Amino acid sequence: QVQLVxxxxxxxxxxxxxxxxxxxxxxxxxxxxxxxxxxxxxxEREFVASIAxxxxxxxxxxxxxxxxxxxxxxxxxxxxxxxSLKPEETAVYYCAASSKPFGGRQLTDYDYWGxxxxxxxxx
Numbered sequence: 001q002v003q004l005v006x007x008x009x010x011x012x013x014x015x016x017x018x019x020x021x022x023x024x025x026x027x028x029x030x031x032x033x034x035x036x037x038x039x040x041x042x043x044e045r046e047f048v049a050s051i052a053x054x055x056x057x058x059x060x061x062x063x064x065x066x067x068x069x070x071x072x073x074x075x076x077x078x079x080x081x082x083x084s085l086k087p088e089e090t091a092v093y094y095c096a097a098s099s100k101p102f103g104g105r106q107l108t109d110y111d112y113w114g115x116x117x118x119x120x121x122x123x
Contacts, residue, residue, distance in 0.1 A: 002026045002112040004095045009117030014087055016121070020080040022095030022114055033103030034071060034078040035110055038091035038119075045094065049080060050103040058105065087123040092116040 008020040024032070035050035049059045049069040057069055068081040078095060096110035103109055 002032065002097045004097060004112055004114035006093065006095045006114045006117040009093060009119045011120045011122065012085055014085060014121055014123050016085055017081070017083045018085060018119060019082070020093055020095075020117060020119070022078045022080075024076045024078070024097060027097075029071075029076040030073040031101075033098040033100055034069075035096045035098065035103050036069060036078075036080045037094045037096060037107070038089070039094070039116075040088075040091040043091075045107060047105040048093070050098075050105070051078060052102040054101075056102065058103075060105075082119075085119075085121045087121045089119065090121050091119060093119050 003025045004022055006022045012018050033052045036048040037045050038048050039045040051057050051069045051071050066084045071078045094116045095114040097112040098110045
């Protein structure tokens, strides 16, 4: 079992930056691929970014160049730095962990989920 706890959500203005963190416990963190997803009201949960055990990263096209996913294996933590935020990126952001070494872009690629943290971007 893996427990995930997200931190760092909040209310920001368009163009601002925000960094989310997700602390993992319960299993060797370095062997997990980690991902960030988001879900806006009335919409399906969507992939944002992932980082594999070897630090290989993937992003959805709309966040490339603005978001950065990173991990600190010594702290069992994954981060999502978000720059130039847009109002349409208002959502609950979820951290996820995958037993697959390279994770993936699908919800079904992930075995464990955090409770989510709200990010609201005002215009």
